[in-house]
Amino acid sequence: MNSAKLLDQYGRSLTYLRISLTDRCNLRCTYCTPQHNFTHIHPREILTYEELLRICGLLAEMGLKKVRCTGGEPLVRQGVLPFLERLSTIPGIEEVCLTTNGVLLEDSAQGLWDAGIRHINVSLDTLRPERFKSITGRDCFGKVWAGIMALLDLGFDKIKINSVVARGMNDDEIAALASLSQQYPIEVRFIEFMPVGHNKWGKQLVVEVAEMQSIIEEALGTLRPVASERHAGPARLFQLEGAKGKVGFISPLSQHFCSTCNRIRLTSDGRLRLCLFSDFEYDVKGIMRRGASDQALSRFLLDAVQNKPENYSPESKTGCPSCTRAMGTIGG
Ligand code: SAM
Ligand code: SF4
Numbered sequence: 001m002n003s004a005k006l007l008d009q010y011g012r013s014l015t016y017l018r019i020s021l022t023d024r025c026n027l028r029c030t031y032c033t034p035q036h037n038f039t040h041i042h043p044r045e046i047l048t049y050e051e052l053l054r055i056c057g058l059l060a061e062m063g064l065k066k067v068r069c070t071g072g073e074p075l076v077r078q079g080v081l082p083f084l085e086r087l088s089t090i091p092g093i094e095e096v097c098l099t100t101n102g103v104l105l106e107d108s109a110q111g112l113w114d115a116g117i118r119h120i121n122v123s124l125d126t127l128r129p130e131r132f133k134s135i136t137g138r139d140c141f142g143k144v145w146a147g148i149m150a151l152l153d154l155g156f157d158k159i160k161i162n163s164v165v166a167r168g169m170n171d172d173e174i175a176a177l178a179s180l181s182q183q184y185p186i187e188v189r190f191i192e193f194m195p196v197g198h199n200k201w202g203k204q205l206v207v208e209v210a211e212m213q214s215i216i217e218e219a220l221g222t223l224r225p226v227a228s229e230r231h232a233g234p235a236r237l238f239q240l241e242g243a244k245g246k247v248g249f250i251s252p253l254s255q256h257f258c259s260t261c262n263r264i265r266l267t268s269d270g271r272l273r274l275c276l277f278s279d280f281e282y283d284v285k286g287i288m289r290r291g292a293s294d295q296a297l298s299r300f301l302l303d304a305v306q307n308k309p310e311n312y313s314p315e316s317k318t319g320c321p322s323c324t325r326a327m328g329t330i331g332g
Pocket of ligand 2: 071327330
């Protein structure tokens, strides 16, 4: 058993891993899909489930507690349910969760429950079917909604809706989306639109959290702050009067949260990424496929996490934190 701990040089304990299981996706969200030179990663270059379980097992020995599987769209990868089940049984890992676009959720909800998953984030930026089609390129609003309802019916503990807000895209639906938290025991989280992977980002498209908050308060009443839970992410949480659920805000641009960041990421092609906004990566797959022992692999991971940047690079071209890789390969 390895007694070393995943601590970086600034004393942050890195207990949360996000894995992009695949760069493939069944939607083409305008804010996520690169505008040009979009090629998929060769299947040979994607980490196998066995490789992922090995990495997670070693990280868990060094203090990893939470794993989120994302993508691309994680539910399009074959064999994902048995993989999640095995991941949940790794000693030390207390929480395995999923971020999905929800298109395949209705059919997978029972399987996810049976695999031991209880916490699911579903991305949904609009409640209007036509607009859904124009944002994502596919006419699938009904499927996503049915998926969310299936999670509620099965009694999943933590259901979150992630809404990326962009000016002119869906900023007129902020209050309608927030009101879902009044009707359902769901946390609706609003995310500032980020510049990633050569998407169609522009500063004028960003709606800052402060503005979203005042739109909601004007329409629905006071947002009362509530405490975050264990292993909570960067969302600041609130509740509307009498609501069953919560409203959260994730503000990577206007109020960054680097000093408390506990995350590391594994890209679908097997690179360890220490900050969403730093393109510096460590080739875990490379050393693993060259035959590294468990001891050597653990050492590599431990040395790598030391170098997590204190905060994102301030001198990016956009004047904002940004990254050049496509979001689907990193997983958000
Ligand atoms: N396909 C799954 C989904 O959409 O939930 C998982 C992968 S997706 C890359 C993970 C999260 O990243 C989603 O909640 C998505 O809304 C968010 N995301 C993608 N592009 C973004 C951007 N440019 N700014 C902010 N969030 C973004
Ligand atoms: Fe696919 Fe998720 Fe990106 Fe939309 S946000 S294109 S669903 S990976």
